[in-house]
Amino acid sequence: MGEHASAIRVAEVMDRFGELSLRVRNRLWEHRLRATPSRIAVMAALARAPGLDRRDTETTAPGTDTPSIPGHLTVPGLQRAIETLDIPLDGVTVYRAVTTLTDVDLIHPVTIRDRASRYGLNHPRHHHAVCDTCGTLRSLPADDVTDLLTSAADLARFSLPDCGALTLHGRCTPCQSNHG
Ligand SMILES: [Zn+2]
Ligand SMILES: [Zn+2]
Numbered sequence: 001m002g003e004h005a006s007a008i009r010v011a012e013v014m015d016r017f018g019e020l021s022l023r024v025r026n027r028l029w030e031h032r033l034r035a036t037p038s039r040i041a042v043m044a045a046l047a048r049a050p051g052l053d054r055r056d057t058e059t060t061a062p063g064t065d066t067p068s069i070p071g072h073l074t075v076p077g078l079q080r081a082i083e084t085l086d087i088p089l090d091g092v093t094v095y096r097a098v099t100t101l102t103d104v105d106l107i108h109p110v111t112i113r114d115r116a117s118r119y120g121l122n123h124p125r126h127h128h129a130v131c132d133t134c135g136t137l138r139s140l141p142a143d144d145v146t147d148l149l150t151s152a153a154d155l156a157r158f159s160l161p162d163c164g165a166l167t168l169h170g171r172c173t174p175c176q177s178n179h180g
Contacts, residue, residue, distance in 0.1 A: 007088050008037050008087055008088055008089070009037065010035060010036070010037055010040065012037075012087075013037040013040050013041050013044075013087055014040060016041075016044075016085045016086070016087060017040070017041075017044040017048075017085075020044050020047055020048070021040055021044055024040050024043040024044050024047065025040060027043065027106060028040070028043070028106075031104045031105075031106055032104075033100065033101075033104060033106075036097070037087070037089070038089050038093045038094060038096070038097035039097045039100065039101060041082045041085075041087050041089060041094075041097070042078060042082070042094060042097045042098055042101060042107075043101065043106065043107070043121070045073070045078055045081040045082050045085075046070055046072075046073060046078070046107060046119065046120060046121050047070050047121060048070065048081070049070045049071035049072065049073050049081070049120070050070075050071050051068060051069045051070040051071030051072070051120075051138075051139045069124055069126045069139040069140075069141065070120065070121055070139070071120065071137075071139065072110055072118035072119060072120035072128075072137050072139070073118060073119060073120075074116040074117065074118050074119075075091065075094055075095050075098055075116070075117075075119070076091070076116070077118075078094055078098070078119070079091055079094050082094065098119055102119070105122055106121070106122060107119050107120060107121055107122060108120060108122055110128055110130075110137060110167070112130055112135060112137070115135050118137055120139070124142075125142040125146070126139040126140055126141060126142050127139075127140040127141075127142055127145065127166035127167065127168070128140065128166065128167040128168065129167075129168040129169075129170065130167055130168065130169050130170075131170065131171055131172035131175055132169050132170065132171065133171055133172070133175040133178075134172060134174070134175050136172045136175075138172075140166070140168070145166060149166060
């Protein structure tokens, strides 16, 4: 106890996220991290962040059951998502959890010039598409491009991070229509 985070217990946080919290707790343990309220809350909130729902994409063949890829949140965005569930965690506690989870490669930052870093889960593996006009960030399924990237990286004698390394820059659909 003795820290702000102890205002809420692990069991209470897990209760808010239901079955998802068991998977999150196991992933923390796999990475030899203690399952604290803030780490569970950050991981679970990111798993629920709106991202790419593969059922919405034309490229998904019928009958394939590829999981959706969650979205990315800034630290203040994470804090809001956690507050919505009535979990009291201050910004410093959330920030510390984000730093720890980044250090062990459970989550990754996406940094776009002039904007606050956004964080996402490393799994499922994905790449990123960024709109240079409005800053919209979309997750891209990694399957299609990973082999290509790996051979390109081999040629350049680079090794790629596990979470997916590619960030495409372009314009999202609304920005395309705004600018002709
Ligand atoms: Zn990501
Ligand atoms: Zn845009």
